[in-house]
Amino acid sequence: MGRQPCCDKVGLKKGPWTAEEDRKLINFILANGQCCWRALPKLAGLLRCGKSCRLRWTNYLRPDLKRGLLSEYEEKMVIDLHAQLGNRWSKIASHLPGRTDNEIKNHWNTHIKKKLKKMGIDPVTHKPLSTVEDQKKQEQEQEKTTKDQNLESQMTAREPSYCLNNSNNLTETTTEIQTAKQDDLLNDQFVMNVTIDPGFCVEEVLLVDPEGLGLVCSNSAVPSSSSSSSSSSTTSNSSQESSCFLKDFQFPDFDWSASDYGNNDMDNIMDNGMMSLWDVDAFSSWDLLVNDDISQSSCTFW
DNA sequence: AAAGGATACAACCGCGAAGAT
DNA sequence: GATCTTCGCGGTTGTATCCTT
Numbered sequence: 001m002g003r004q005p006c007c008d009k010v011g012l013k014k015g016p017w018t019a020e021e022d023r024k025l026i027n028f029i030l031a032n033g034q035c036c037w038r039a040l041p042k043l044a045g046l047l048r049c050g051k052s053c054r055l056r057w058t059n060y061l062r063p064d065l066k067r068g069l070l071s072e073y074e075e076k077m078v079i080d081l082h083a084q085l086g087n088r089w090s091k092i093a094s095h096l097p098g099r100t101d102n103e104i105k106n107h108w109n110t111h112i113k114k115k116l117k118k119m120g121i122d123p124v125t126h127k128p129l130s131t132v133e134d135q136k137k138q139e140q141e142q143e144k145t146t147k148d149q150n151l152e153s154q155m156t157a158r159e160p161s162y163c164l165n166n167s168n169n170l171t172e173t174t175t176e177i178q179t180a181k182q183d184d185l186l187n188d189q190f191v192m193n194v195t196i197d198p199g200f201c202v203e204e205v206l207l208v209d210p211e212g213l214g215l216v217c218s219n220s221a222v223p224s225s226s227s228s229s230s231s232s233s234t235t236s237n238s239s240q241e242s243s244c245f246l247k248d249f250q251f252p253d254f255d256w257s258a259s260d261y262g263n264n265d266m267d268n269i270m271d272n273g274m275m276s277l278w279d280v281d282a283f284s285s286w287d288l289l290v291n292d293d294i295s296q297s298s299c300t301f302w
Numbered sequence: 303a304a305a306g307g308a309t310a311c312a313a314c315c316g317c318g319a320a321g322a323t
Numbered sequence: 324g325a326t327c328t329t330c331g332c333g334g335t336t337g338t339a340t341c342c343t344t
Contacts (some may be wrong), residue, residue: 016312016338038329054330055313090332101332106311 013047017056021046025053026061059102066098070107078104079112083126 013021028044034057035043037050046053070078074096081092089101089108096104108123116123 014314036329051315051330052313058331059312087333102312105333110310 011047012049014052017048017060021048022056022061025057029057055102059100062100064098065100070096070099070104070111074099075107075112078108079116079126082108082112082123 017025024044024046025040028040032043037054040046040050040053041048044053048056077096078092081095085091087105089105093099093101093104113123116126117129120129121127122129
């Protein structure tokens, strides 16, 4: 029978997203919340598959995302969590507000792995490299002898020699089950043990004060305070949450230096008659998108 | 200045889990 | 319980940018 493709691939666009596509996606989700991803592209007027839309939203457009490099503190947390959880990036990400699994995975592969190796630590086992190498050799040798023994026994006797194999497998399976069972406990324990540093990536990510930029938005869609917002898990986004997230979301700390859509030159923005999401600041851009009417937006520059 | 290699990260792909029918 | 649909995860790839020669 086979699995149905996630979408009708004919005529669908792939590759980098354009500002226009982003705008459509944001507008749609702001207006309707995160409904069925499969249907979303058609409804939003996008030539993308639902999966692509979901990924774009969760990894890049979501308003509660942090941009910029991971702070030292975050990096340490990632390493600690990886030591306990392994490559369960989404679980790791759930402990780091504003960070996505993809971002953490990328950071791990490009930065942390190398760092650990330089420090003589095996990034997989988190043990000293020399020990790990010895262990691997031992394991390989043991595996070889086990295979040889199996082959031998299969050749010589009808009675299969399950003993060695089975006991090995059993041990492994038990460990896996235990690990899985411990997962949830572990999550709780970790939350108990690690307190979120309020001084998150202050150096890398600019905390933008809209007033400091000389920008005033008179729209009331922007929440007056972030007091009610929770900064717990960022990976689970129910449609309920999203449909009302404007009420209580924390505005993101955007990385101003890294604009995706050309420069941030104000003249340019005004000339285009359109502001891309990251162009001015979170408040004004989201304000525009919420209103869905650029010409009527009430942003004033001092 | 140009070419080639290295790096970083956004996006894609395939699979499994969970929920719906 | 079987089948189908949708979503989310983790691994991998593609490409833009940076760095070195």
